[in-house]
Amino acid sequence: MASQKLRGNDLRQLGYPEGRAIGIALDILDQKQFKKLDKGSALSLLKQIKDDPFAYVRDETWRPLAEALVPQPSRDVALNPKIKDYRRYGEDFIEDGARKQMDTAMQLPITLDGALMPDAHQGYGLPIGGVLATNNAVIPYGVGMDIGCRMALSVYDMPVSFLDERQHALKKMLLENTRFGNREVFKDRNTDDPIFDRPEFRQIGVARHKLESAVAQIGSSGSGNHFVEFGLVDITDASNDMGLAVGQYLGVLSHSGSRGLGAAIAQHYTKIAMDMCQLPSQARHLAWLSLDSQEGQEYWAAMNLAGDYASACHHDIHRRLSKALGEKPLAQVENHHNFAWKETLPDGTEAIVHRKGATPAGKGVLGVIPGSMTAPGFIVRGRGERDSLQSASHGAGRRLSRTQAKLQVTEGELRRLLRDKGVELIGGGLDEAPMAYKDIHQVMAHQRDLVDVLGSFMPRIVRMDADGSGKGKSKYGGE
Structure with missing residues (x-):
């Protein structure tokens, strides 16, 4: 024996x-x-x-x-007394709350390196716009609630005059082929998407419990700052890696994430992390899971599932709109944030790189950095800057909180700005008014070393959740 x-x-x-x-x-x-x-x-x-x-x-x-x-982490964890140095892009452009949150993250005993993007603002745990490299550990709130949230752009060889001449038809396409918030779902949902065959939906409890709602929400977008819009793509760099000639095109741009699936995963594993890794009060949302633990491995698998589900939702959105347009896109660009990647730092150290409200900008990596509903977004190519941990901003970043925006911006101001900029808005609310966001041109100026600009996207017809109502109607001139 x-x-x-x-x-x-x-x-x-x-x-x-x-x-x-x-x-x-x-x-x-x-x-x-x-x-x-x-x-x-x-x-x-x-x-x-x-x-x-x-x-x-x-x-x-x-x-x-x-x-x-499986190694069990200590429950009581102290912060390092010294704040590790990290690069801040557009430091005078970043609010104190975001800087303080990043300072705290740089005191974690697992922290290897970090950076703060020019669109940074305060969030929970890691600030939005924060990039954090850790040693063999993942922080659920360092990833964020909307796991794998992303931008997706489709570029069509169609006359840009469509944006004015066929405005009513394009608005109708958005209403018929997009869904927002928690109440709207498609009746003809794509239940055969390969994402639903993933073993994680059977093996991981929290994913298994959200499978039904994930099937129902496929192809839909969240509320808040999520959108689908038609706009004008202007390619300005002939070496754009997309095979597009310099010129103007019709484009579709979408911004959304992993819906209820991602939120449930984030909440579930954040609670586990905060129980296993009890940090001082100012750092408690930065609790981590070791990747040597069963819980850490489960979260990592669930995070990747949620990210792939978010991508599947975007593909469904763009498939529907391509079918409605009767055109196949000439090129597509997709990039995501609110995620963690296994990467090698410049000194050869293996690290888990969290980008919460920041997007990968490795050398040659394409992405879209949006502005607001009345400001251009930019199609970019990463430069692989070491100090930023090969990252860039994920957008313009908020200047006003949602509550502040609702108090400071009037419906009349928003309506006039939309009219002056020639933008049709379906849904949306004062909390997403362009005045609530930083100047995207200033944000881009602070990250010239991080990305090269290949072109721009100017929104013309925008659909968002109707201020949380999910009805798709607009108080500002849309259908």
């Missing part, structure tokens, strides 16, 4: 830690099904489990041993 041939020292030589893992291993090998197992085979099996305990946590026999081998 294998357990009679093995001793604790044999397991210690395999790297087993002192404590209950050794006893559990010997107890399991004492079971009937392992009686004929020779010592060499037993040691080989135990080494496999020690090297990759996560592969065995769902095995009924080996689960107790696998769980005992």
Whole structure:
């Protein structure tokens, strides 16, 4: 019998830690099904489990041993007294609250490096516009609630005169082919999307419980600053990597994320992280999960699922509008934020890079940085700047909170600005008024070293959630 041939020292030589893992291993090998197992085979099996305990946590026999081998983090964690240096882009352009939040993040014992983008403003945990590299740990609130939120642009070889001549038809297309908020879903939803075949929907409890709503919400967009819009694409750089000639095109731009699925994942694993990693009050939303833990591995898998679901939603939006237009896009660009990536830092260190309200800008990486409903967005190519951790802003960034915007901006002011800029708005509210956002031109000026501008997108017909009502009607001149 294998357990009679093995001793604790044999397991210690395999790297087993002192404590209950050794006893559990010997107890399991004492079971009937392992009686004929020779010592060499037993040691080989135990080494496999020690090297990759996560592969065995769902095995009924080996689960107790696998769980005992997963390192457990300390519950009480102190911050480092010194704030690590980090680069701030457009420092005079960033509010104090965002800087203080980033300072706190740079005191975490897991922090390796960081940067703050010029669109930064205060959020929960990591500020929006914050980039944080950590050592083998992921922070759910460093990713954010709307996991994998992204921009997606489709460029069509259609006359830009359509934006004026076919305005009514384009507005109708948006109303018929987009859905917003929590009340609107498609009756002809794409239930056959490959995303729903992903094993994570069966293996991870929180994802399994949200599968039904994920199916219902496929192809829809959230509320708040999420939008789908027709606009004018102006390509200004012939070396744009999209194969587009310099000139103007019709474009569709969408901004949305992982809907209820992402929010549920974020809430679930944030609670777990805050229980396992209890930080001082000012840092409590920066609680992390070690990627050597079962919980960390589960969150990582769930985060990637939510990001891919967000992408599937955008693909469905653009598929519907392409069909309505009767055209295939000449080019498409997609980039995301509110995510964490495994990357190598300039010094060769492996890191988990969180970009909350910041977007990848590695050398040659394409993306879209939007402005507001009356200001241009920019099609960009990353320059791979080391100091920014190969990142750039994800938009203009808020100047006013939603509450401040509702108090300071009037409906008349918004209506006049939309008219002056020639923008039709379907839905939307005062909290998303352009005055609530920073000047996108100033934001771009502060990140000239981070991205090259290849062109722009000017919104002309915008659809958003109707100030939370989900009805799609507009108080500002749209249908």
